[in-house]
Amino acid sequence: MDALLEPFRYGFMLEAFAIGALVAAVSAVLSCFLVLRGWSLMGDAVSHAVLPGIVLAYWAGLPLAVGAFASGLLCAFATGWIKARSRIKEDTVMGVVFTGLFALGLVLMSRTTTDLHLDHILFGNILGIPRAQLIETTVLSGLVLLVVGVLRRDLLLVSFDPAHARALGRPVALLNYLLLALLALAVVSAMQAAGLILVVAMLVTPGATAFLLARRFDEMLLKAVLVSVLSALGGIYASFFLNGSPAACIVVAQALVFVAALLLAPRRGLWRRAGSAGAP
Amino acid sequence: MTESEPISLEAENVTVTYPSGQTALRDASLRLEGGTICALVGVNGSGKSTLFKALMGFLAPARGTVRVAGRPVREAQKKGWMAYVPQAEEVDWSFPVSVADVVMMGRYGQMNFLRIPRAGDRAAVEESLRRVGMWELRERQIGELSGGQKKRVFVARALAQGGRIILLDEPFTGVDVGTEEAIVALLRELREEGRLVLVSTHNLGSVPEFCDQVVLINRTVLAFGPTDEVFTPENLTRAFGGALRAFEIEHSTVDAHDGRALTVLTDDEHPLVLGRSGHLEYRRRAGREDLVSEREKKAREEQPPAA
Numbered sequence: 001m002d003a004l005l006e007p008f009r010y011g012f013m014l015e016a017f018a019i020g021a022l023v024a025a026v027s028a029v030l031s032c033f034l035v036l037r038g039w040s041l042m043g044d045a046v047s048h049a050v051l052p053g054i055v056l057a058y059w060a061g062l063p064l065a066v067g068a069f070a071s072g073l074l075c076a077f078a079t080g081w082i083k084a085r086s087r088i089k090e091d092t093v094m095g096v097v098f099t100g101l102f103a104l105g106l107v108l109m110s111r112t113t114t115d116l117h118l119d120h121i122l123f124g125n126i127l128g129i130p131r132a133q134l135i136e137t138t139v140l141s142g143l144v145l146l147v148v149g150v151l152r153r154d155l156l157l158v159s160f161d162p163a164h165a166r167a168l169g170r171p172v173a174l175l176n177y178l179l180l181a182l183l184a185l186a187v188v189s190a191m192q193a194a195g196l197i198l199v200v201a202m203l204v205t206p207g208a209t210a211f212l213l214a215r216r217f218d219e220m221l222l223k224a225v226l227v228s229v230l231s232a233l234g235g236i237y238a239s240f241f242l243n244g245s246p247a248a249c250i251v252v253a254q255a256l257v258f259v260a261a262l263l264l265a266p267r268r269g270l271w272r273r274a275g276s277a278g279a280p
Numbered sequence: 281m282t283e284s285e286p287i288s289l290e291a292e293n294v295t296v297t298y299p300s301g302q303t304a305l306r307d308a309s310l311r312l313e314g315g316t317i318c319a320l321v322g323v324n325g326s327g328k329s330t331l332f333k334a335l336m337g338f339l340a341p342a343r344g345t346v347r348v349a350g351r352p353v354r355e356a357q358k359k360g361w362m363a364y365v366p367q368a369e370e371v372d373w374s375f376p377v378s379v380a381d382v383v384m385m386g387r388y389g390q391m392n393f394l395r396i397p398r399a400g401d402r403a404a405v406e407e408s409l410r411r412v413g414m415w416e417l418r419e420r421q422i423g424e425l426s427g428g429q430k431k432r433v434f435v436a437r438a439l440a441q442g443g444r445i446i447l448l449d450e451p452f453t454g455v456d457v458g459t460e461e462a463i464v465a466l467l468r469e470l471r472e473e474g475r476l477v478l479v480s481t482h483n484l485g486s487v488p489e490f491c492d493q494v495v496l497i498n499r500t501v502l503a504f505g506p507t508d509e510v511f512t513p514e515n516l517t518r519a520f521g522g523a524l525r526a527f528e529i530e531h532s533t534v535d536a537h538d539g540r541a542l543t544v545l546t547d548d549e550h551p552l553v554l555g556r557s558g559h560l561e562y563r564r565r566a567g568r569e570d571l572v573s574e575r576e577k578k579a580r581e582e583q584p585p586a587a
């Protein structure tokens with residue numbers, strides 16, 4: 001019994017639980033929009049595209065988060081801008097833009113001798129987050145959650161039926177860019193705490209799982225957050241005993257929940273459907 | 281500007297050119313007042329949908345202006361005055377939104393920025409859904425509907441919005457006769473309430489039945505005004521050229537033995553024409569001489585020789 005409570009005895013574990021749950025909640029909310037809009041790769045794109053910004057910020061002596069945010073925003077906006085002005089499909093544009101920016105980041109990297117911890121950025125360091133980083137992540141995450149919470153119906157409207165949104169005089173382009181800016185903000189705020197790889201997974205899987213489980217949008221948001229937060233807590237808890245990377249454990253937990261939802265969802269689950277199809 | 285002020289919709293020399301360089305509409309002008317149902321009639325590709333999008337401000341005219349009650353369209357949109365039912369809804373049908381959710385989106389203009397529905401909004405949604413006969417299906421996910429039912433949901437959303445100008449791009453395509461009649465009844469009510477209804481249709485036969493004005497269009501506005509002035513054979517020929525389907529009795533299989541009495545049933549642009557005894561009539565005699573002579577023979581046999 002005592003052994004099972006062991007993880008809760010360490011301050012760094014408690015901090016990891018808190019920050020993990022927060023980052024999980026923010027990514028879950030955004031993942032709902034990304035999954036519905038067919039933007040699942042946008043999280044991936046933005047998180048690769050932050051690299052040149054990080055290097056440039058390092059050179060300029062600015063906070064890395066500022067450079068990362070600018071660079072991620074550039075990727076998201078460039079994608080939207082090119083998409084609106086050419087016949088190329090969105091996923092293709094995204095592929096061109098983010099690989100281009102990522103490669104640019106690598107080129108810039110090779111021009112620097114740096115003590116930048118690239119592996120911290122990639123894999124995160126959730127068990128040893130500096131205090132300043134903790135505060136930054138909390139503030140930014142809270143901001144994103146607040147904005148999405150307040151504007152979720154308008155964001156849903158422009159995602160579902162932009163023509164109707166325009167007919168009502170809503171600023172469609174502005175709301176789309178806002179969603180992308182929130183995404184860039186979420187990626188940056190989670191990056192140093194949780195690592196890019198974890199963020200990318202968190203920006204897709206909870207939304208996909210909730211999509212299988214929910215019939216209404218608010219229900220989808222709620223279930224995505226629930227799934228995401230519980231997987232994060234479970235993953236971090238398990239990593240303590242497995243002595244594995246917390247980020248990887250979280251992603252595995254999320255993937256397992258997704259598979260469970262795929263098979264067992266109340267109405268659309270594969271297991272259920274196979275059963276009823278076989279019945280006479 | 282208040283709700284009681286009369287509404288009007290005005291297009292002046294509107295020219296719309298698509299980014300591909302295609303000019304779909306040239307120097308189109310029209311002016312409509314509230315309390316009217318106006319039909320927009322023209323062949324495929326004549327620019328009906330283009331005109332709708334220009335009136336909604338979705339396509340910026342290369343030349344010319346669109347004004348609503350003397351104001352720019354954008355102002356009217358912000359007030360929630362402009363309701364629009366597109367020809368084909370370009371939405372992702374897999375979204376987790378219910379029929380009622382979609383209709384509620386019509387009310388967003390009236391809500392505060394949090395978009396929390398009030399009792400009035402719920403009542404408007406219920407009434408519109410009942411009017412199109414979709415209240416029972418309100419909990420359905422939007423993709424789990426038939427094509428005609430989807431169309432009715434978007435008509436309901438336009439109703440719920442309470443727009444003073446309602447543009448419907450071919451609302452009768454793909455819906456059954458009962459639904460068409462229900463929609464026409466709704467449009468009549470909207471006219472009584474002083475709203476301005478503009479509706480495009482290929483169903484020429486029903487235009488005089490419920491539209492008091494007509495806009496004839498083919499790349500530009502050919503004619504517009506009261507239905508009985510605009511709906512003349514000359515104007516229609518100008519708008520449709522050879523594309524008009526006419527059932528000309530002299531050339532048809534309808535014959536004297538029927539006393540030229542016909543039953544015309546129509547569910548779409550194709551009317552179904554039946555002779556007096558209920559047999560099918562065809563638009564052309566050519567190739568059906570056998571049928572005609574057989575029917576004449578039968579008619580002679582049935583009639584007493586004295587007559």
Ligand SMILES: Nc1ncnc2c1ncn2[C@@H]1O[C@H](COP(=O)(O)OP(=O)(O)OP(=O)(O)O)[C@@H](O)[C@H]1O
Pocket residue numbers: 298299300302303304322323324325326327328329330331367
């Ligand atoms: N997005 C577009 N880009 C380029 N040309 C277009 C576009 N949409 C329509 N057109 C062209 O503009 C012209 C008018 O099209 P529009 O859709 O307005 O016709 P319509 O009267 O609504 O036809 P229908 O009865 O088939 O609905 C057509 O010649 C069409 O090819």
Ligand SMILES: [Mg+2]
Pocket residue numbers: 328329330367449
């Ligand atoms: Mg059209």
